[in-house]
Amino acid sequence: MQLIDIGVNLTHPSLAPEQEALIERARQAGVVQMVLTGTSLGDSEAALRLCRQYDDGQRLFCTAGVHPHEASHWDRASAASLRGLLAEPEVRAVGECGLDFNRDFSPRPQQEKAFEEQLAIAAELKRPVFIHERDAGERLLAILKDFRDHLPAAVVHCFTGERRTLYGYLDQDLHIGITGWICDERRGTHLQELVREIPRGRLMLESDAPYLLPRTLRPKPKHGRNEPAFLPEVLECVARHRGESAEDVAAHTTACAREFFGLPVLTT
Template identity: 70%
Template sequence: MQLIDIGVNLTNPAFDEQHAELLRRATEAGVAQMIITGTSADVSEQAIELAERLDPAGQVLFSTAGVHPHDAKAWDADIRRRIEALLRHERVRAVGECGLDFNRDFSPRPQQERALEEQLALAAEHRLPVFLHERDAAARLLPILREWRDRLPAAVVHCFTAGRDELFGYLDLDLHIGITGWICDERRGSHLHPLVGSIPRGRLMLESDAPWLLPRTLRPKPKNGRNEPAFLTEVLREVARHRGESEAELAAHTSACAKAFFTLPEAPASLG
């Protein structure tokens, strides 16, 4: 049984000097491939560097390149040029993380929308899928995506946490959905339990979003409270339970979906 983690923040300082052990544990847990999330020009460059250094054969680690809505205030012509240059790199398999976040509003909303639309334009031009972030912003994100959808090869709403209306709005646009350990959180994620069964096969993918979103159902919990790709098995277990599928069945179709979405090669048996 092999899993693909479509969203891990491997550049986060929480993982400094621990990458080899983290990858070993992930491989032992059955996580065969990972997509490192780019959230700014600097982080996107770091993601590529990490992928090349830790996986020189180019079979396990890939990345996205983009600017998160939190950093949209920094978007300008120079950042756009840097991101576009990265999109030509063989390790980069999607544009993003980009989108809208009206929950924290770390960047003004007009700037978030501008950065998003310019990144959608890059995705359309380079024929790359989009790795989307949305929080409390579906009412604005959906109409923007409707305008662009025919020009985009594919898009995934990563770390989906919204409700039924939002889910079906995204599915109606033929978008993919990424599910994280949020579904394991009884305080705020239980509304996802009846929803995940409505996501068709071929549209559902799994992700850790590590080092954040440690599954609250995980036992025993790590003392440092940090999530990592090896714990994706807990997300698999919870999603399988609420979809009425076996873990092996869910792993097979979500991994096949991720391979197709990110155009991934066959995974090796182990990183070594």
């Protein structure tokens, strides 16, 4: 089986000491390609450097964007910098961008402005969008509606919402990213029912490492950090609750991710 991890925070300081080893462990676990997440312009530049440092353009790719937590730093210069990053071949999507009305680390009007302007850039350049949303589904859908016809694709990464929100995203023909949240018996059980309602061709898998270590993983790593090598645990949980084989889910989610991000097909 081949898996693609569409969301890895490889620039996170906790992963810095073992980036190369982490990539190799992922490969051994069947995670053959990864998309590194950019959450600020500086972080996006760092993700791009890691792609070039550890790969030859076949296995590591990245996104570039400004997370809603960082939206207060968005300005005209940010837009120009983002355009420059999107010209690089390793950068395959705009994001992580969106709305977070849970923590509100940036004022909501600034979150909305940064999100709208990044969507406009994505629409102009015909790039897919990698979206973050927390407690803001209704507002996000309202903003996205004005851009959706001009975007090639968009994925709500690390989906944790309820049925109504999921249906709203599917109605706008969005992709859905599922993480180890689905393995959490405390807060993820609702996803176990909802995941079967995500159509084939709209579902992708991600670790969101170093966050969201699957709670069903045995043995648990002593350091408590998640990594892409643990993505098969998410696969098994998703397959079980969709009533599909792990092989089938791996095949259709990998095909979906390759099409979404325009990734090369690997034979080995």
